[in-house]
Amino acid sequence: MIAPSIIKELTRIVGKENILAELKDLLSYSYDATMRQEMPDVIVFPRSTEQVSAIMKLAHRERIPVVPRGAGTNLSGGTIPLKGGIVLEISRMNRILEINTADRRAVVEPGVVNLDLQNALAPLGYFYPPDPASQKSSTMGGNVGENAGGPMCLRYGVTSKYVYGIEIVLADGTVIDVGDYVEDFPAYDLRGLFIGSEGMLGVATKLILHIIPKPEASRTMLAIFDRLEDTSQAVSDIIGAGIVPGAIELLDQKMCQVIEQSVKAGYPTDAAGLLLIEVAGLADTLEKQVREISEICQKNKARELRIAQSSAERDALWKGRRGAFGSVARICPPYIVCDGTVPRDKLPAALHKVGEIAEEYKVLIVNVAHAGDGNLHPLILFDVKSPEEHKAAKKAGETILDACIAMGGTISGEHGIGLEKMDAMRHMFDPADIAAMRKVKDVFDPNDIFNPGKMFPPEAEAVLPKEKGAAR
Amino acid sequence: MDNTVSPEKQAFYQKLGEIAGAGNVLTGDKAAARYTVDGIAPRAVVQPASTKQVVDIVRAANESRITLVPWGNGSKQHTGPCLEAADTVLCLSNMNRIVELDASNFSVQVQAGMVNGELQKQLAEKNLFFPLDPNYMETSTIGGEIATNSNGPRRIMYSSVRDLVLGVTVVSPTGDIIHTGGKTMKNVAGIDLCRMYIGSWGTLGVITEAVLRLFPMPEASAGLYMTFNDAEDAFRMVGQLLNSPLTPSAIELVDAVTGHGVAEAIGSNLKDSDVLLIVNAEGTKGDVARHVKDVSALAKTNKAQTVITLENEKASPAWTAYRGSHGAMLDANNSVVQGKAAVPISKLGDLVQQVKKIGASRGVKIGLTAHCGNGILYTYLAAEHEALLRITDELKRAAASLNGFFLIEAAPLAVRKEAATLPLRNDYPLMRRLKAEFDPNNILNPGRLLGGLR
Numbered sequence: 001m002i003a004p005s006i007i008k009e010l011t012r013i014v015g016k017e018n019i020l021a022e023l024k025d026l027l028s029y030s031y032d033a034t035m036r037q038e039m040p041d042v043i044v045f046p047r048s049t050e051q052v053s054a055i056m057k058l059a060h061r062e063r064i065p066v067v068p069r070g071a072g073t074n075l076s077g078g079t080i081p082l083k084g085g086i087v088l089e090i091s092r093m094n095r096i097l098e099i100n101t102a103d104r105r106a107v108v109e110p111g112v113v114n115l116d117l118q119n120a121l122a123p124l125g126y127f128y129p130p131d132p133a134s135q136k137s138s139t140m141g142g143n144v145g146e147n148a149g150g151p152m153c154l155r156y157g158v159t160s161k162y163v164y165g166i167e168i169v170l171a172d173g174t175v176i177d178v179g180d181y182v183e184d185f186p187a188y189d190l191r192g193l194f195i196g197s198e199g200m201l202g203v204a205t206k207l208i209l210h211i212i213p214k215p216e217a218s219r220t221m222l223a224i225f226d227r228l229e230d231t232s233q234a235v236s237d238i239i240g241a242g243i244v245p246g247a248i249e250l251l252d253q254k255m256c257q258v259i260e261q262s263v264k265a266g267y268p269t270d271a272a273g274l275l276l277i278e279v280a281g282l283a284d285t286l287e288k289q290v291r292e293i294s295e296i297c298q299k300n301k302a303r304e305l306r307i308a309q310s311s312a313e314r315d316a317l318w319k320g321r322r323g324a325f326g327s328v329a330r331i332c333p334p335y336i337v338c339d340g341t342v343p344r345d346k347l348p349a350a351l352h353k354v355g356e357i358a359e360e361y362k363v364l365i366v367n368v369a370h371a372g373d374g375n376l377h378p379l380i381l382f383d384v385k386s387p388e389e390h391k392a393a394k395k396a397g398e399t400i401l402d403a404c405i406a407m408g409g410t411i412s413g414e415h416g417i418g419l420e421k422m423d424a425m426r427h428m429f430d431p432a433d434i435a436a437m438r439k440v441k442d443v444f445d446p447n448d449i450f451n452p453g454k455m456f457p458p459e460a461e462a463v464l465p466k467e468k469g470a471a472r
Numbered sequence: 473m474d475n476t477v478s479p480e481k482q483a484f485y486q487k488l489g490e491i492a493g494a495g496n497v498l499t500g501d502k503a504a505a506r507y508t509v510d511g512i513a514p515r516a517v518v519q520p521a522s523t524k525q526v527v528d529i530v531r532a533a534n535e536s537r538i539t540l541v542p543w544g545n546g547s548k549q550h551t552g553p554c555l556e557a558a559d560t561v562l563c564l565s566n567m568n569r570i571v572e573l574d575a576s577n578f579s580v581q582v583q584a585g586m587v588n589g590e591l592q593k594q595l596a597e598k599n600l601f602f603p604l605d606p607n608y609m610e611t612s613t614i615g616g617e618i619a620t621n622s623n624g625p626r627r628i629m630y631s632s633v634r635d636l637v638l639g640v641t642v643v644s645p646t647g648d649i650i651h652t653g654g655k656t657m658k659n660v661a662g663i664d665l666c667r668m669y670i671g672s673w674g675t676l677g678v679i680t681e682a683v684l685r686l687f688p689m690p691e692a693s694a695g696l697y698m699t700f701n702d703a704e705d706a707f708r709m710v711g712q713l714l715n716s717p718l719t720p721s722a723i724e725l726v727d728a729v730t731g732h733g734v735a736e737a738i739g740s741n742l743k744d745s746d747v748l749l750i751v752n753a754e755g756t757k758g759d760v761a762r763h764v765k766d767v768s769a770l771a772k773t774n775k776a777q778t779v780i781t782l783e784n785e786k787a788s789p790a791w792t793a794y795r796g797s798h799g800a801m802l803d804a805n806n807s808v809v810q811g812k813a814a815v816p817i818s819k820l821g822d823l824v825q826q827v828k829k830i831g832a833s834r835g836v837k838i839g840l841t842a843h844c845g846n847g848i849l850y851t852y853l854a855a856e857h858e859a860l861l862r863i864t865d866e867l868k869r870a871a872a873s874l875n876g877f878f879l880i881e882a883a884p885l886a887v888r889k890e891a892a893t894l895p896l897r898n899d900y901p902l903m904r905r906l907k908a909e910f911d912p913n914n915i916l917n918p919g920r921l922l923g924g925l926r
Binding site: 100125146158160176182193342345408412414421429434443 | 579621631635644651658659666671688714716759762816819846879897898900905
């Protein structure tokens with residue numbers, strides 16, 4: 001527990017309208033989109049870099065754990081205050097400071113919601129490519145913390161490619177600027193280390209982002225298949241043909257059924273799998289891409305192809321995909337999201353394996369995937385009242401991740417490690433790899449103030465990883 | 473310099489032969505002749521054949537406090553801040569194979585000593601390529617390009633090293649093998665160490681292998697070569713091009729000082745104040761045709777004097793000449809100073825104008841090349857020592873006034889010692905801590921990169 005005098009001091013820093021310390025408030029900040037729950041001692045909502053710095057000086061002096069938090073939409077336990085302390089919510093630092101299309105840059109505070117940035121850029125003919133499914137509510141600071149992806153990252157790449165500079169407040173309150181508005185400063189890539197560091201190295205207070213002109217045209221299509229194998233093979237064939245659509249999302253039958261129960265996107269509920277494909281580029285060459293993709297889908301026995309004829313139809317097709325996790329939550333609140341990722345051509349094999357694992361552990365798994373990138377999101381459903389089922393679901397999730405590693409893949413494509421995959425880190429990395437990561441943590445945060453207890457597996461039980469972990 | 477060799481050091485040189493084989497160790501004049509760097513002659517050069525051998529060498533060096541200089545093909549040695557010590561060169565040129573080409577995943581794992589140009593040849597047989605095209609790509613190694621964050625013109629379309637390298641295997645200064653990244657396009661497992669090693673100039677570890685992202689050869693390509701009497705017209709056109717939905721694969725600019733090789737290759741010539749703007753397009757035939765049409769139209773409205781379009785491989789000689797212009801400028805005169813500036817993209821035209829003004833006021837011709845889509849400018853000039861320092865000082869101020877930076881890359885040793893410094897930054901203390909944590913005995917490339925901090 002934090003002493004009342006500390007709460008008072010924090011109140012002096014942020015003002016009483018920007019601090020919460022009552023039980024009901026603490027409860028609502030005790031969880032994220034995963035199943036774990038731990039209570040913080042206090043939640044603060046700073047409004048400036050200076051306030052963040054003052055908070056950190058205090059936390060540093062008193063050695064109080066601090067968990068930076070955006071909208072809390074993360075899927076790996078990253079924002080759960082495992083050791084209590086201060087939840088530092090950046091949602092009120094939400095100003096867009098500058099948009100300069102001639103420089104292809106936007107400068108924002110970390111609390112800016114991803115979609116709000118998109119909406120500010122769209123009238124200028126520009127966009128910020130990373131588009132996590134949570135974009136309606138997730139913040140740019142959170143996106144950076146988790147190195148968020150999203151459907152359009154197939155063509156455009158993930159968050160790390162679009163963050164050029166970051167103002168960071170370190171654990172002792174020091175403010176530093178890593179990266180730059182301009183490119184190529186010869187220095188260690190501290191921004192690269194910070195992006196995806198899950199709130200464990202510092203807290204971002206300002207972001208310099210790379211923005212690009214919107215493609216001239218885009219087309220969205222739905223390809224419907226009677227066999228899941230054909231669905232995933234079509235993805236491999238499209239990528240193999242050298243076509244790079246904006247996005248290729250795969251949904252299996254159960255996923256479509258769940259979505260149709262709540263979102264009503266018009267997805268068929270009797271098909272084994274479907275692909276939601278968006279192509280983007282120059283208007284005069286887009287039709288050719290659509291034609292080539294259609295031919296590949298037909299060759300893989302697609303039973304139907306639907307091409308959106310209006311922006312309303314396009315939005316309807318995307319509405320289903322974007323609402324996928326929410327729909328599952330509605331019918332079965334407790335579920336585990338896997339984020340295993342495999343080399344692109346291994347998608348059919350990986351999905352097949354997921355099916356086998358579901359049978360083996362007798363759990364219900366529904367599948368959605370950023371298929372073009374080999375990024376799976378099997379959702380494992382279970383009855384929260386049945387400890388056996390919960391256990392089986394966890395075991396199934398771990399088995400899927402091990403299968404991804406065995407195929408030359410990784411345990412997380414875009415959701416991060418957090419609390420959920422700490423153990424799996426050992427299957428992926430050698431002790432020396434993890435020790436090197438810990439060194440980075442020590443350099444940034446020697447007293448382990450930021451988000452303690454996450455990412456790294458407990459040191460004592462070092463075991464050797466499976467074959468084919470990281471780049472070997 | 474102290475020429476006595478302690479018994480411990482003697483034992484180390486002995487050990488090099490045991491680890492890598494006596495035939496793969498050079499000492500004495502043989503080492504000095506080709507591998508003297510920043511005025512320091514190394515006592516030994518060792519050419520390991522595997523990551524395991526690198527581990528043994530680095531571990532032994534760390535125990536004996538021997539400084540090591542990781543070396544690919546040496547393209548970027550003599551660049552930037554000077555080395556403080558260079559006892560033994562760790563040359564990776566024997567580690568030059570493809571480990572695994574996974575064509576259907578569009579990835580390749582290579583040993584770090586593989587030369588980029590050789591890799592491209594092997595990839596071309598599978599109709600694939602790796603879109604990293606720095607100046608020296610015909611001779612520079614993949615490991616060296618990653619370590620020095622060396623990019624080329626195509627970065628505007630394919631992005632830079634940090635987005636093209638999926639993972640690296642590194643031997644740490646204490647002799648541990650560190651695996652980072654992997655084969656997947658997306659990967660957020662743990663702290664992203666791969667990015668830390670990219671551009672770290674061999675100061676944090678020795679890169680021994682890398683997994684690279686590949687692309688299928690485009691169906692078509694075209695280069696448009698446009699001359700302008702006034703650089704301002706060229707930069708106006710660049711602004712319009714960047715603000716369009718077009719996706720050129722390169723937007724480069726050369727002036728009459730640096731551009732004569734390219735001009736010759738395309739059968740054109742450049743008058744004194746002319747600039748040559750090169751726009752490259754690649755993709756499907758339809759995409760390329762559309763770019764040729766739109767870019768030509770933009771050139772016309774922006775007063776281009778001539779527009780030459782070269783399709784597909786017809787543009788190759790001009791690209792070779794373009795890449796060669798850097799070496800040609802440096803070779804022309806051994807007192808040439810090559811600097812690099814980066815400013816906000818929209819300010820590049822202003823910087824060019826200021827550079828020309830500074831040159832004119834000092835009576836010195838300054839040659840230029842630029843990556844226009846990234847706000848990056850390379851300058852070449854020769855002058856006597858004092859004048860050089862004054863001019864580079866003015867260039868630093870000019871870039872800083874546009875919210876960018878200018879620094880000296882290649883230059884005579886005396887100039888580099890005095891002027892290859894970096895502008896102050898508030899993240900340097902953290903970088904120093906990073907170096908100290910990873911390389912506690914400062915054995916890897918001491919002085920490089922962070923040595924420019926004053």
